[in-house]
Amino acid sequence: MGEYLKALSSYERSLEIRKIALPSNHPDLATSYNNIAMMYDKMGEYSKALSSYERSLEIGRIALPSNHPNLATSYSNIGIVYDNMGEYSKALSSYERSLEIRKKALPPNHPDLATSYNNIGRVYSRMGEYSKALSSYERSLEIWNIALPPNHPDLATSYNNIGTVYDNMGQYSKALSSYERSLEIWKIALPPNHPKLTASYNNIGTVYSHMGEYSKALSSYERSLEIDKIVLPPNHPNLATSYNNIAMVYDDMGEYSKALSLYERSLKIWKIALPPNHPNLATSYNNIAMVYDNMGEYSKALSSYERSLEIDKIVLPPNHPDLATSYDKIGMVYDNMGEYSKALSSHERSLEIRKIALPQNHRDLAISYKNIASVYSHMGEYSKALSSF
Template identity: 80%
Template sequence: MDEYSKALSSYERSLEIRKIALPPNHPDLATSYNNIGIVYDNMGEYSKALSSYQRSLEIRKIALPVNHSDLATSYNNIGMVYDNMDEYSKALSSLERSLEIRKIALPLNHPDLGTSYNNIGVVYSHLGEYSKALSSYERSLEIRKIAFPLNHPLLATSYNNIGMVYDNMGEYSKALSSLERSLEIRKIALPLNHPDLATSYNNIASVYSHMGEYSKALSSYERSLEIRKIALSPNHPDLATSYNNIGMVYDNMGEYSKALSSLERSLEIQKIALPLNHPLLATSFNNIGMVYDNMGEYSKALSSLERSLEIRKIALPVNHSDLATSYNNIGMVYHNMGEYSKALSSLERSLEIRKIALAPNRPDFATSYNNIGMVYSHMGEYSKALSSLERSLEIFKTALPPNHALWATSYNNVASVYYHMGEYSKALSLLERSLEIRKIALPPNHPLLATSYNNIGMVYANMGGYSKALSFYERSLEILRKSVPSSHPYLVCVKKNIENLRNKF
């Protein structure tokens, strides 16, 4: 935080001097406003950043030719702030205006054109329009291959971004291939402990985490942290990111005390490094809350999640998607507490925000409908539950590639409603479909495969098919023993299912 205040102080002092020394619309004044905007942007104070960038643009419009490249820079910066604010149509409009100017002002394969395509890709990625994101990122990469040497760091950035889109699409082998190519370039182009190498290891770890390969994820996250400890100041926000990500892996592994320890370390750093109401502090409180939820400590979970929501209300626009995330997570805690009316209220508020903030077929919509459906299921309102869950599945089918792991989750959850309705044949059919997808989409020992085998076992057990049930339970247990610690709550649950079933023989 001190570094940002020092930077602001210097830039504002520079601006004061330039206001006295220069004419009112001199380009150097625009540079000052632009630099002040960059600092506010990094502080997460997006409205202030936007104001400074727009003042810079006003001056440049007066002082410079209509297609000057500095105007393109202004439109680019404004677009990226709108992206951070979840105002994606405004973001795209500004970024496309920047690209138009650069096409006129610059040679065909100028690096700044690569930047424009890259940033447009960023917005499409946030919109969940992954094919458009890929197209923009690949166009950026083409330009960079012409404009730069073979192992230039910006090529690594392109491969990194392409890899992260494939990760979001659930195409993990393609994601790893791109991210490892990015890492190879960075190893050649950059010093041994450069922060961008830490970013590569971090993103590779993220893919392994989504694949359920938690030991590999931890190893990569810890390598990333090691580099950041050497390369960065002790309270740099990126160190907080590393501790956060390590904490989330431990959460997925069911090692909740380790998860809390890492997440609390992350929060400590953020409190020192960032303004009091920075969005990243909200993320930390959110993640701590979700660990407490998994531990069954619901009052602590609600306290952390409500603190996260308070910060987001201050830091972000009124319909930002992160607010929807907060309401969603609070709703799920109430759901776990059995307070279904409160759960529905929060989940419906989340859905309202997502309808305003996001494109119609964004996967987050499907998540909202899914969670609302699960609450109705536990309330015994099965027709409403099925309606919501089937809506969720439709959106996932539109938004995501065939055989994405989230399709499997939807089939699983629809099956759970039929299971509670006693319609075991329908439940079984859907669970088998879910399992087929997971076998295609996930590594062979992913915990979600264990979930599928366990759930199929439960259906067979209720149908009286005890030997089949036992076979599926044992397959579930076999996977969990390879993928999670022996103390993991789900592994304990499956063991109990096997024990209960054996008592029936």
């Protein structure tokens, strides 16, 4: 975090000088605003990042031809921020505008086109529109296969993304195949302890975990942790991620004390390494809450879920799907505690958000209706339960 602040200070000083020395719409000012935005984005301060990226775009639109590649980059950067904020329709619009410009400005198999298709695929994936995501990712891979050497890292990224979609679709053998192809390329293209390898082992571990092959999942996650311990400082956020992943496997195996210990180790690192309201802290509190929930310690679970929600309400837009998930989990704890009115209120808030944020046939809407019906059933209001199903 400290390095980002130093970089931000330097970029802001550079902007001050350029404002004095250059005309108000000089392209170098656009570059300065872009650099400042990148730092805010990395710090998770998305509204500030968006403001700076938009100022950069304003200057670029005045100073450059309408289909200049730099404008495509600006739209792409704005899309990334909206993507991080969970405003997927806005992200998609920006990414598609970027793609339109690149199609006009660049050769048909230019790598930047692959980047655009990749970004669009990522948004569709996050929206749960996996067939559209897969189509975009595969178009991206086609271009990269033509434009890049056979073991270029971007190909590994493409296989990795395709693996993630297959994983979300429950097609685990295809997911595993894509992730392993990604790992093969990264092993050739990168040094043996490169962070990308840890990400790859993490993803393979996740698939094995979903398949219920917990020993293989642990092996992959532990390999990832080994690399992280070699290349990273002791309180680096990636170590927290590794501990978190291993904890999830123990949680799935019902070894709750081991899971809780590792989740708490992960949280301790993230508290040191990250700003106090960083989304990863919300994830950490959420995971700790799930363990307490599984152990039947509902008051502790509720406390951790509520802390997670507090952070998410600060960093996310008011109708982000993750908020709906948090309200759902809090509702389930209240349901288990027999506090049905509070449970119903939380599930209904979850449903409100999902109606706004998600496509009308998204599976999470069905989960919300099911949870509401379950509470009504526990309250003995069976007609209301039936109407909710």
